[in-house]
Amino acid sequence: MSDMDMEDDGSGIVKKFMFLNRKAPHGTVYALEGLEVVLITAAFDQDVSLVFTDDGVYQLMKGIDTKGIEVKDFSKTYRALEGYDIEKLYVDRSSMEARGLTEDDLIVDVTVMSDDEMKSLMAEQDVVISF
Amino acid sequence: MLHIVNKSASERSSLDSCLKLAIKGSAVLLIEDAVYAVTKGNTAAAKIQAAQADLKIYALGPDLAARGMAGRVLDGVNVVDYGGFVDLVAEHSNCQSWL
Amino acid sequence: MQFGILINEGPYNHEASDSAYLFARTAIEKGHTVPRVFFYHDGVNNSTRMAEPPQDDRNVTQRWSKLAEEHGIDLVVCVAAALRRGVKDELLAPGFRISGLGQLVEMGIQYDRLVTFGD
Numbered sequence: 001m002s003d004m005d006m007e008d009d010g011s012g013i014v015k016k017f018m019f020l021n022r023k024a025p026h027g028t029v030y031a032l033e034g035l036e037v038v039l040i041t042a043a044f045d046q047d048v049s050l051v052f053t054d055d056g057v058y059q060l061m062k063g064i065d066t067k068g069i070e071v072k073d074f075s076k077t078y079r080a081l082e083g084y085d086i087e088k089l090y091v092d093r094s095s096m097e098a099r100g101l102t103e104d105d106l107i108v109d110v111t112v113m114s115d116d117e118m119k120s121l122m123a124e125q126d127v128v129i130s131f
Numbered sequence: 132m133l134h135i136v137n138k139s140a141s142e143r144s145s146l147d148s149c150l151k152l153a154i155k156g157s158a159v160l161l162i163e164d165a166v167y168a169v170t171k172g173n174t175a176a177a178k179i180q181a182a183q184a185d186l187k188i189y190a191l192g193p194d195l196a197a198r199g200m201a202g203r204v205l206d207g208v209n210v211v212d213y214g215g216f217v218d219l220v221a222e223h224s225n226c227q228s229w230l
Numbered sequence: 231m232q233f234g235i236l237i238n239e240g241p242y243n244h245e246a247s248d249s250a251y252l253f254a255r256t257a258i259e260k261g262h263t264v265p266r267v268f269f270y271h272d273g274v275n276n277s278t279r280m281a282e283p284p285q286d287d288r289n290v291t292q293r294w295s296k297l298a299e300e301h302g303i304d305l306v307v308c309v310a311a312a313l314r315r316g317v318k319d320e321l322l323a324p325g326f327r328i329s330g331l332g333q334l335v336e337m338g339i340q341y342d343r344l345v346t347f348g349d
Contacts, residue, residue: 009336017338020227022148030238033271036310040331044339054148094151115151123132123154127338128227129236130346131271135345137249163245193252213256220253220343221231221262228346230238 009044015126016047021056023131025075026066031059032074034131039077042084049088049121050081052110053095060091060106078108092118132157133223137230139164140175145229150178155185160211160219162191170195170203183207191216233257234337235267238348240275241290242283246347247276251293253345258301265341266304267294268334269326271348274312277305279323291323298325306333 019038025031041048052060059078066073081087089110096102096112103112113121122128134153140146146161146168153159159182161169168175169190179188192210195201204210211219220226235254239246254264269276281291298305305326307317312328319328338344 009332009339011339013339015339017335018227020229022145022230029271033311037270037331037334041335043332044335046335046339053152054144092152119152119154122152122227123157123225125225125227127344128225128346129334129338129344130228130230130348131238137245137347138349162249213252214260216253217233217257217260217262220233220257220345226343226345228348230346230348 014045014047016049016124017041018049018051018122018125018128020128020130021050021052021059022054024055024058025064026069026071030131031056032072035074035077037129037131038081038086039084042086048086049090049125050086051118051121052089052091053118055099057091057095057099057101057106060089060108060110061101062105062107075107081108090118090121133219133226134159135226135228136161136165137163137228140168140173140178146175146178149229150182150186153186158187158189158219158223160189160191160216162194162216166190166194166198166200169205169208170200171205172203176205179205179208189215189219231262231343232341233262233264234341234344235264236334236337236344236346236348237267237269237273237276238271238346240272241281243272244349246349247273247290247294248288250345250347251290251297253347254303255297258297264301264303266306266333266337267298268337269305269307270311270331270334272315274307274315274317277307277312277317277323277326278321280321295323295325308334
């Protein structure tokens with residue numbers, strides 16, 4: 001059975017789903033397995049936002065090379081999200097600045113938000129899945 | 132929105148991040164190791180007290196008791212049992228866990 | 231109200247499964263329903279029937295099986311996370327079944343609330 005064969009649940013309900021990514025890649029599995037949930041969600045025609053905050057912003061770094069640690073490099077999958085109509089990727093400026101990062105360091109286009117903008121985005125979600 | 136924080140503020144930055152991004156009027160429920168933050172003398176106590184201006188702070192009683200902290204809770208923090216936890220989730224149209 | 235629960239961590243290592251269990255049981259006692267609990271990441275390790283914890287402490291897996299049986303809860307273990315961790319059908323305790331991530335997304339769409347318990 002393939003997860004990708006699933007279709008939408010047929011109810012016609014569209015909810016705002018937010019996936020909250022706060023952890024760096026590779027030190028734990030959450031970035032990889034979180035991304036797998038996002039890909040499945042694409043088949044359900046929901047209003048999907050991905051938020052990368054705290055160490056989650058590190059998931060989007062350019063120049064990732066996992067050969068030395070001999071684990072799968074899934075970083076290019078973030079670029080494939082657009083092809084699944086998952087285009088709302090948000091990072092907060094304060095998390096980027098605290099890590100010396102700018103948008104140029106990231107592998108995909110994102111919307112950079114202030115804390116106030118991020119607060120409002122989170123408050124308006126119907127479903128938040130945290131990893 | 133109901134925000135649920137479960138890690139100790141001295142172990143992880145989840146509480147800080149939650150307090151930074153919880154919109155005014157939200158509720159924040161501390162469970163598991165996060166409950167230490169609402170105890171007198173904890174380094175997070177000042178942050179909690181400041182947050183109470185905009186947020187309603189709750190802590191899960193059974194987790195406080197399990198850690199010997201039931202008698203040390205900061206003023207103004209609402210201690211709830213699992214029934215109260217369920218009610219908080221039901222009463223808020225959305226909830227977010229800070230892991 | 232219908233509550234969905236997502237559990238991201240395995241038994242004993244983290245309190246997540248315990249917190250989720252007490253939440254589910256209490257929600258049901260208060261008249262709500264918990265139609266499904268979804269186990270992801272190391273949460274799939276809650277499902278194995280081979281666990282033999284000491285007798286004087288809770289049996290995390292068995293109490294999920296019991297609650298599921300008493301209240302018709304669908305305990306779903308993510309197939310991708312399970313395969314990664316060697317959890318297969320023949321290992322599952324009563325009440326657990328292996329299925330796809332779509333079952334988690336459906337919970338978000340169809341239920342009134344979805345609560346995540348993790349690390």
